[in-house]
Amino acid sequence: MSNELLAPDKFFLNRFGVSERSFERILGTALERKADYADLYFEYRSAEGLGLEESMVNHTSKSVSHGVGVRVCAEDRTGYAYSDEVTIDRMRLAAEAARAIADQRGTTAAAVRVGTPVARHALYDLDSTPLEVPVQERARLLSEIDRVVRASDPRVKNVMASFACERKIVMVVNSDGQVAADVQPLCRLNVTVIADDGKGRQMGSYGGGGRVEWNYFIENDRWREYALEAARQAIVNLDAVDAPAGEMVVVLGPGWPGILLHEAIGHGLEGDFNRKGVSAFANRIGQKVASELCTVIDDGTIPNRRGSLNVDDEGTPTSRTVLIEKGILRGYLQDRMNARLMKMAPTGNGRRESFAHSPMPRMTNTFMLNGESTPEEIIKSVKNGLYAVSFGGGQVDITNGKFVFSASEAYLIEDGQVTRPVKGATLIGNGPDVLTRVSMVGNNLALDAGIGTCGKDGQSVPVGVGLPTIRIDGITVGGTRA
Amino acid sequence: MATVDIELANWALDEARRKGASAAEVLCVTAESLAAGVRLGEVEKLKSSRERRLGLRVFCGQSSATSSTAELERDSLGDFIANTVELARLSAADPWAGLPDPSMHPKSLPELSLADPDSGIVAADRALEIARTAENAALKFDPRMKNSEGAEFSSGRGQILFANSQGFSGEYSGTSYTLVVQPIAQDGDAMQQGFWYTSNRRFGKLEDAESVGITAARRAIRRLGARKIKTMRAPIVFDPDMAAGLIRSIAGAASGPSLYKGASFLVGQLGNPIAAPGVTIIDDALIPGGLGSKPFDGEGLPTSRKNLVDKGVLATYLLDCYSARKLGLAPTGNAARSVGEAPSVSTTNLYLAPGSYTPAQIIGSVKQGLYLTEIIGFGVNMVTGDYSRGAGGIWIENGELAYPVNEITIAGNLKDMMAGVEMIGNDLNWRSSTVAPTIKIAEMTIAGA
Numbered sequence: 043m044s045n046e047l048l049a050p051d052k053f054f055l056n057r058f059g060v061s062e063r064s065f066e067r068i069l070g071t072a073l074e075r076k077a078d079y080a081d082l083y084f085e086y087r088s089a090e091g092l093g094l095e096e097s098m099v100n101h102t103s104k105s106v107s108h109g110v111g112v113r114v115c116a117e118d119r120t121g122y123a124y125s126d127e128v129t130i131d132r133m134r135l136a137a138e139a140a141r142a143i144a145d146q147r148g149t150t151a152a153a154v155r156v157g158t159p160v161a162r163h164a165l166y167d168l169d170s171t172p173l174e175v176p177v178q179e180r181a182r183l184l185s186e187i188d189r190v191v192r193a194s195d196p197r198v199k200n201v202m203a204s205f206a207c208e209r210k211i212v213m214v215v216n217s218d219g220q221v222a223a224d225v226q227p228l229c230r231l232n233v234t235v236i237a238d239d240g241k242g243r244q245m246g247s248y249g250g251g252g253r254v255e256w257n258y259f260i261e262n263d264r265w266r267e268y269a270l271e272a273a274r275q276a277i278v279n280l281d282a283v284d285a286p287a288g289e290m291v292v293v294l295g296p297g298w299p300g301i302l303l304h305e306a307i308g309h310g311l312e313g314d315f316n317r318k319g320v321s322a323f324a325n326r327i328g329q330k331v332a333s334e335l336c337t338v339i340d341d342g343t344i345p346n347r348r349g350s351l352n353v354d355d356e357g358t359p360t361s362r363t364v365l366i367e368k369g370i371l372r373g374y375l376q377d378r379m380n381a382r383l384m385k386m387a388p389t390g391n392g393r394r395e396s397f398a399h400s401p402m403p404r405m406t407n408t409f410m411l412n413g414e415s416t417p418e419e420i421i422k423s424v425k426n427g428l429y430a431v432s433f434g435g436g437q438v439d440i441t442n443g444k445f446v447f448s449a450s451e452a453y454l455i456e457d458g459q460v461t462r463p464v465k466g467a468t469l470i471g472n473g474p475d476v477l478t479r480v481s482m483v484g485n486n487l488a489l490d491a492g493i494g495t496c497g498k499d500g501q502s503v504p505v506g507v508g509l510p511t512i513r514i515d516g517i518t519v520g521g522t523r524a
Numbered sequence: 525m526a527t528v529d530i531e532l533a534n535w536a537l538d539e540a541r542r543k544g545a546s547a548a549e550v551l552c553v554t555a556e557s558l559a560a561g562v563r564l565g566e567v568e569k570l571k572s573s574r575e576r577r578l579g580l581r582v583f584c585g586q587s588s589a590t591s592s593t594a595e596l597e598r599d600s601l602g603d604f605i606a607n608t609v610e611l612a613r614l615s616a617a618d619p620w621a622g623l624p625d626p627s628m629h630p631k632s633l634p635e636l637s638l639a640d641p642d643s644g645i646v647a648a649d650r651a652l653e654i655a656r657t658a659e660n661a662a663l664k665f666d667p668r669m670k671n672s673e674g675a676e677f678s679s680g681r682g683q684i685l686f687a688n689s690q691g692f693s694g695e696y697s698g699t700s701y702t703l704v705v706q707p708i709a710q711d712g713d714a715m716q717q718g719f720w721y722t723s724n725r726r727f728g729k730l731e732d733a734e735s736v737g738i739t740a741a742r743r744a745i746r747r748l749g750a751r752k753i754k755t756m757r758a759p760i761v762f763d764p765d766m767a768a769g770l771i772r773s774i775a776g777a778a779s780g781p782s783l784y785k786g787a788s789f790l791v792g793q794l795g796n797p798i799a800a801p802g803v804t805i806i807d808d809a810l811i812p813g814g815l816g817s818k819p820f821d822g823e824g825l826p827t828s829r830k831n832l833v834d835k836g837v838l839a840t841y842l843l844d845c846y847s848a849r850k851l852g853l854a855p856t857g858n859a860a861r862s863v864g865e866a867p868s869v870s871t872t873n874l875y876l877a878p879g880s881y882t883p884a885q886i887i888g889s890v891k892q893g894l895y896l897t898e899i900i901g902f903g904v905n906m907v908t909g910d911y912s913r914g915a916g917g918i919w920i921e922n923g924e925l926a927y928p929v930n931e932i933t934i935a936g937n938l939k940d941m942m943a944g945v946e947m948i949g950n951d952l953n954w955r956s957s958t959v960a961p962t963i964k965i966a967e968m969t970i971a972g973a
Contacts, residue, residue, distance in 0.1 A: 095785065098616040098618055099615060100588070100618040102588075102589040102612065102614065102615045103589060103590040103591060103611075103865065104589065104590075104591040104592075104608060105591060105592040105593065105864045106592075106593045106594065106595060106604065107593070109575075109594065118566075118568065119566070119567050119568055119569065120568070120569045120570075121570045121571075122569065122570070122571045122572075123571065123573070124572075124573055125573075125574050125575075126575045126576065126577070126594045127574075132574075139570070139572040140570070142570055142648055143569070143570050177611065181614065181616075199786055200785055200786050236785065236907065238786070243786065243791075243907055243908065244907060245787060245905070245907045287755050287933075287935065287969050287970075287971035288755035288971050288972070288973070289755075289973055318671070318673070319671055320671055320672075320673055320708055320715070320717070398575070400569070400571065434902060435901065435902045437900045437901045437902070437914070438900075439900060441673075441708055441715045441716060441717040442714070442716055442717070442747070442750075442930065444900065444914065444916070444930055445900075445914075446900050446901035447901070448901055448902060448903040448912065465905075465908075466903065466905055466910060466912065467912045467933075467935065468901050468903035468912040468913050470900075470901075470914040470931055471931070472931060518752075518932065518933060518971050518972060518973070519933075519971060520903070520912040520913070520933025520971045521912065521969070522912070522937075522969045523969070524756055524757050524969045524970075
């Protein structure tokens with residue numbers, strides 16, 4: 043890795059010929075009216091993608107983007123302006139646009155002194171990122187995936203595989219004089235398989251990644267596991283029967299089904315919604331919102347995870363936040379502005395998609411801690427129900443608390459046994475209520491493989507989820523078999 | 525600073541050839557916008573943006589690569605072009621890749637009035653006043669309107685410039701104006717959000733701010749007191765926004781890339797009935813001032829008006845050049861492009877042709893069923909057509925809207941749902957680039973308690 047990446051705080055100074063003194067002047071301009079806080083967010087992102095279709099690596103792409111966002115906060119108001127030209131003139135214009143939010147003229151221009159970089163975690167100090175691996179080598183892996191999947195079963199009709207990697211260099215300078223800089227690698231390998239048995243067609247998808255080196259996919263044949271898992275899902279679903287409809291006992295498998303926590307609980311605990319009183323969880327800290335078997339954590343400090351960050355996008359080091367402890371609601375996820383307004387501490391959850399977006403409270407890696415049951419005991423305890431092991435996306439209405447998540451691989455449970463696969467179905471529940479129905483929690487917590495992307499207010503950020511096997515005594519399953 | 529113009533585009537095309545490309549395309553996008561939001565009457569946010577990006581697709585024979593950059597100075601752009609050509613050389617030679625047949629490029633471009641001649645970016649003060657008017661109307665509408673996620677007014681203008689190495693170039697500019705209001709109704713512990721918006725390419729054609737606010741309030745209030753219902757099979761009336769979502773799914777399944785990958789339930793259905801005979805779905809790129817209108821597509825081909833579904837029969841697929849070649853068909857002018865990405869396929873202005881029933885007649889025809897006003901989640905399997913999504917709306921009893929329902933799902937298969945379209949409303953309203961009137965589907969499974 044080159045020197046400038048070891049000192050990311052110097053990267054922007056060198057690359058765009060801007061100086062710490064100019065940041066001070068621009069932040070001073072931003073604060074010229076009565077404002078509480080201002081920050082500059084610099085971003086330089088390089089990304090490459092490779093795609094395989096019909097046994098050809100025929101999609102290759104590359105992008106370079108950079109820009110700077112200027113934010114001014116005054117009480118609960120936010121002014122934000124950005125430009126993809128990183129020049130002093132553009133930053134000054136952006137600062138003037140952003141400060142229009144602060145409507146009163148201050149008496150003196152605030153003096154800002156830029157200090158030394160804040161301490162950050164070291165969660166993904168990689169020797170190299172996959173961007174440095176020759177394109178041919180990355181392409182060869184996709185071709186190998188194609189070969190392995192096609193050889194695995196004659197019902198495989200089509201294979202699509204992609205590898206995407208990026209490196210973001212970011213720097214935040216704020217009006218308290220704090221500077222935080224980080225280099226954020228991220229990559230993801232994805233495999234999609236279409237299977238056809240002459241009677242029907244089904245799709246299966248699997249993948250993973252994180253803030254990891256290329257070797258992550260090679261060691262332990264992880265790439266082969268992704269490939270065969272995608273094929274297995276597609277083939278299992280060829281035999282799927284119609285899913286049941288109505289309220290029933292549902293057992294969720296470990297790992298990615300943790301998307302339940304993300305939708306049902308996580309969004310409703312983001313600080314902005316609670317400050318405004320528009321979340322179904324508003325004013326419920328200290329109250330029971332889950333069975334005592336449930337402890338739910340958001341942790342941005344797990345090494346190499348897709349949802350982890352050394353510092354959040356406001357320069358605050360990320361942390362581990364207990365959201366629910368043995369059923370009791372304990373905390374919210376905060377960015378700086380909402381923490382200040384709610385008189386709470388920032389939790390390192392201020393995130394944004396890019397320099398073109400203002401930060402807001404977002405999740406990092408959200409998961410439930412282990413319980414004591416074995417997965418076998420949990421399945422065996424169910425007379426009639428659904429066992430859901432893989433999911434597509436989910437969504438929540440944070441105001442009324444209703445959330446959905448869609449199973450892409452699920453089975454009937456009959457007399458304590460997992461039996462036939464059923465077609466995908468959406469599950470719908472009520473966030474503040476669903477975890478009160480958790481009657482068993484497994485001892486097999488797993489985090490997802492590194493594929494999650496969360497959308498909020500038009501901004502996408504990478505996240506992680508995790509779950510042990512759990513039993514929910516009643517949630518509505520949206521099948522067709524009434 | 526380097527400006528994005530035809531001269532820079534031509535320079536980039538020449539540079540790609542000098543670096544060894546056999547063909548190339550350049551897409552430049554310049555955009556600026558201003559959004560202003562209020563919440564509970566107070567200013568909450570202002571956001572202003574400017575961006576300009578250059579996207580490139582280069583071919584070395586049948587191998588290609590796409591790229592994008594914000595670094596437009598010729599020195600760094602030259603290096604970037606060289607890297608892109610190098611990347612193309614590393615891609616597999618794909619027999620179906622390539623620019624369009626040059627004879628298909630249009631000789632002249634239609635004038636579609638995509639930019640407002642009278643208004644540009646609306647200044648912050650005015651934008652805030654509009655947002656405040658809308659939110660205030662929502663909050664005054666009823667004593668139960670107690671909270672708000674705010675109201676936002678945004679305006680933007682942008683320019684698209686496209687040129688390729690076989691001599692086609694074109695550019696167009698557009699404006700857009702959008703007002704969104706999200707008030708919250710509260711009754712005891714229950715809270716429900718309302719959401720309504722107006723959007724247009726012309727500032728003067730937006731729906732009145734006060735009426736947008738009142739509609740949002742009505743939509744929040746009517747959700748209060750929602751209950752869950754029993755699991756059953758019943759007819760479902762899709763309101764216009766929900767019906768628009770349905771035809772969007774049909775268009776997705778009829779898109780070339782899904783078809784040649786075998787990832788669509790419409791594979792092999794061209795020319796076959798796929799919906800009730802009353803269903804005609806039109807994609808029209810040439811509506812003057814239309815939110816989805818464009819004078820040429822993402823590969824420089826002419827755009828048109830065509831029936832996607834004609835009286836229930838799948839009349840065409842939606843194709844870019846690549847998927848057209850794969851399927852042995854002609855491109856349909858539906859290539860979409862974002863900077864730095866290979867062409868994809870999208871609709872332009874997509875709509876379900878209106879029928880003769882009033883929404884009241886449609887609701888009146890249902891003895892017991894759901895008037896669907898909200899969907900959550902993404903539970904549509906495009907490979908099989910299986911459909912299962914979270915839903916909310918108003919329960920219909922004996923032809924009358926009776927009480928709100930939520931925490932339920934509706935499920936079926938898109939093939940059966942389209943075949944089951946029994947009534948089509950006369951209430952088509954161009955609020956977005958994909959619109960539909962109210963429709964009634966004979967029967968679906970509703971899962972509840």
